Amino acid sequence: MAYPQLAVLPSAAKRIRHHDCWVFRDELAAPLEPAAHGAVVELVDPHAAFLAYAFYSAHSHVAARVVSTDRSAAVDRALFARRLTAAMSRREGLRGTNARRLVFSEADGLPGLIVDQYGDVLVFQSRTAGLEPWKPLIVELLRDALRPAGVLERSDKEFRDAEALPAVTQVHTGCVPERVRIEEDGLQFWVDPYHGQKTGFYLDQRDTRSRVRGLIRAGERVADVFAYTGSFGIGAAARGARVVCVEQQESCLALARENARLNGLEEQIEHVAGDAFYWLEAKAGGRERFDWVLLDPPSLAKSRAEAFKGRRALHHLLVQALALLAADGTLVLSVCTYHLLGVVEEILRIAAAERGVRLRVRAVTMQATDHPWVLQMPMTRYLMSWTVQRDG
Ligand SMILES: C[S@@+](CC[C@H](N)C(=O)[O-])C[C@H]1O[C@@H](n2cnc3c(N)ncnc32)[C@H](O)[C@@H]1O
Structure with missing residues (x-):
């Protein structure tokens, strides 16, 4: 099949040959052959040599996302079937849960596609115009492969604005209940696939949750700050800790309370609705101290331009959080702000110098293994956690 050809500058051609997947708008060489928003295009180098098939965006600053560098493999039904099958088989070894990310965008060779599994329900997001015409096929292939009870699309505005696409929440097949019960590490959680953050649950924190849970001991005091639906706090309570969960959004906290009850842990968990920044400041000025402070703030800088603001916010959080630690207490700091990852340490x-404490690093963990990242695309590694212990 003949696709519109787009020539890219030598620097972009080199990156694509080295397995990067993105071409920025200012890397397209003029004159451009006209291509429709979302069309499959053929990227060529300045000498017209084939580089890749890609999804073209007329709106995003990422003008093209590579789908295939194999000239003989057109972007068709067979390619989607192969990529989905490979993505699912990569997750087959994941044990101890019935909730996982099945497809993670560029890392699985399907730019813009997220598919999460919650028991017998699938939730997907389409974040690129290039994927839009393929959605019925994606649903059909998922249905045939997994026989889910239902497939929900949760393509939220925040991921679609850059591509000038409207938000979509739609059940494509079967039935998707308001709440789905999942299991992780022997614990149960309610997930709200229609309104919850992400597609309903922070699957990307599974490995860090499990590691932290394994270190917590009965009777310890744990602060789960920015708690969402309480997953870290519930893991800690299951180890016998006494927990306080702090979360601003009442709907999340309501689910956190239900999750605590679901696991028979409500006696051990206090739920505090409010701004974590104020809560930390107030506690830092008081006498109560914690053996664990788990700090998992939302993104603190959406762009490089906001990095300085994000840095100040993170510094402020850390100075307060360190004050809350008991002697030998441990802080688990998770950062999902790509623009800050390089400066966290x-x-x-x-912050440690300001509080006069020495910190021992117990672990540095990353997004869970079902959220793999592309080594040649550093921005696909977006989540890291530092487990640091106060020395005395
Ligand atoms: C990254 S999520 C936490 C995920 C959670 N640790 C988990 O694994 O399920 C960040 C949470 O912080 C909450 N949040 C954002 N700003 C807040 C604030 N100022 N105070 C308290 N919570 C806030 C969000 O509603 C969201 O639930």
């Missing part, structure tokens, strides 16, 4: 050092 420096900010930790500065």
